[in-house]
Amino acid sequence: MQSTSIQSTRAVNIYMEANPNPNSLKFVANFMLLPDGVSLDFPNVEEASNSPLAQELFKLDFVDRVFFMANFVTVTKKEDIDWIEVRDKVKEIIKNYLEAGKRVVEEINDANEINENDSETVKKIKGILDEYIRPAVEQDGGAITFHSFENGILKVLLQGSCSGCPSSTVTLKAGIENLMKRMLPEVQSVEAEGV
Numbered sequence: 001m002q003s004t005s006i007q008s009t010r011a012v013n014i015y016m017e018a019n020p021n022p023n024s025l026k027f028v029a030n031f032m033l034l035p036d037g038v039s040l041d042f043p044n045v046e047e048a049s050n051s052p053l054a055q056e057l058f059k060l061d062f063v064d065r066v067f068f069m070a071n072f073v074t075v076t077k078k079e080d081i082d083w084i085e086v087r088d089k090v091k092e093i094i095k096n097y098l099e100a101g102k103r104v105v106e107e108i109n110d111a112n113e114i115n116e117n118d119s120e121t122v123k124k125i126k127g128i129l130d131e132y133i134r135p136a137v138e139q140d141g142g143a144i145t146f147h148s149f150e151n152g153i154l155k156v157l158l159q160g161s162c163s164g165c166p167s168s169t170v171t172l173k174a175g176i177e178n179l180m181k182r183m184l185p186e187v188q189s190v191e192a193e194g195v
Helices: 052-058 083-099 120-139 168-183
Strands: 014-017 024-029 039-042 063-069 072-077 142-150 153-160 189-193
Touching: 014 083, 024 083, 039 052, 039 142, 039 153, 052 063, 052 072, 052 083, 063 142, 072 083, 120 142, 120 153, 120 168, 168 189
Parallel strands: 153 189
Antiparallel strands: 014 024, 024 072, 039 063, 063 072, 142 153
């Protein structure tokens, strides 16, 4: 567990990046917000008790989900509002928050971290997720996290912009499942949990 805070003397630059989910927008900072490979997904304000920044963003009535990873925040909005109307407000909140040197999150746990109780297959799965799949998913403002592996079925959690994205099912089956089956024959199917 780590505590993450930003130095208040740092110049903060934020730029926005679209991703495949039309309801999500990626707000990229000029420095790391979380350690490499760690992601935090907050599907609602109740689950954001660990993140003062996510709580700030959820005060905006159009915010549906908040996700942190590496040097970016992905915000998912409700469908009935256009990004053009609200994106600058979200950017300003994130920028002001980071410039104040406040903590992004209180403590961090990494679900993809390999531990000694993992089977050899699970260790290999986590390694493939980390090395081959996570970077591509991260580019689109999301994350993929290991959930479970049983009877040839790999279950993963899709977070950030991937959660609720219209193209996530295609990406899961055509991309991730094919890669996993090719690299690790023990994997027969890949399914998303909690989407």
